[in-house]
């Protein structure tokens with residue numbers, strides 16, 4: 539079902555969302571400094587002063603994974619006689635303006651933390667089920683975006699409660715779930731007509747065309763993605779760009795799909811009391827694969843670098859039937875070594891047996 543929201547009623551819409559829980563929105567702001575001005579896009583909580591809110595055309599700098607996997611949180615306290623029940627449901631959190639790439643990242647992480655037949659992570663489940671997802675179409679693309687060469691679209695196709703498409707005169711709201719339907723009923727909105735649906739399709743086509751144009755030179759490498767990743771450890775030829783990696787871990791931190799973590803214990807405030815925390819880890823750190831006794835199966839720097847590609851595009855794909863990358867391009871924008879994943883694939887393609 540598609541309905542229309544007058545653009546001047548966005549305040550009204552956010553007020554309804556605030557009735558469901560805390561609202562965190564994609565936000566755009568012009569930042570001024572003595573070096574000039576820059577447009578920044580980030581995620582911030584909306585409580586008030588939102589009458590002039592608008593949804594940015596492209597994804598934010600921040601990813602949204604910390605809503606399901608915070609950077610650090612307590613998972614246990616011991617010794618303890620009693621079992622601490624973390625509860626079934628948490629306070630609702632509404633994510634507003636989330637783009638298709640970030641929506642897809644939830645679908646990918648769900649495979650590991652929710653859909654594994656051997657173990658469902660209760661912390662993840664609770665946070666994930668507390669989310670209300672109000673996504674939005676991309677109205678443009680950044681130079682680093684490459685969702686299209688991975689088979690994704692710059693607009694959400696599933697997994698949202700409501701998806702918002704900005705048209706000239708209205709916001710078109712696509713309803714994707716019961717809760718989405720309930721939210722829209724609070725606003726008494728009119729059905730969208732053929733004219734608005736045509737306008738939506740035309741907007742989508744333009745962004746897709748732009749993405750195809752900007753990624754054309756890389757598309758042949760993405761055709762052989764699996765073979766490149768599978769053969770990554772057979773040869774170093776073509777992987778020279780990896781030598782610029784300084785193992786900072788920025789790529790995995792900013793990645794909406796990288797979920798690797800480690801556990802560590804700290805002494806609590808009381809005597810004989812200890813707390814266990816879960817924190818993000820990175821396969822780009824040397825200690826990540828080190829085992830007791832000092833053995834490290836990925837000792838060399840280039841093996842650590844290649845592992846990220848191998849895991850995302852081969853091992854994960856073989857197990858779950860989907861790549862562990864949404865093509866958001868954040869790792870490209872934030873790499874200290876200036877490494878572009880698309881160029882790495884293009885280089886590695888040379889050494890691949892097809």
Ligand code: SF4
Pocket residue numbers: 789792793794795796862863864865866867868869870879
């Ligand atoms: S690997 Fe890079 S492009 Fe892919 S999802 Fe992670 S940050 Fe985005």
Ligand code: SF4
Pocket residue numbers: 782783784785786787788789790822872873874875876877
């Ligand atoms: S962001 Fe770049 S330099 Fe840092 S670990 Fe990742 S690939 Fe290496």
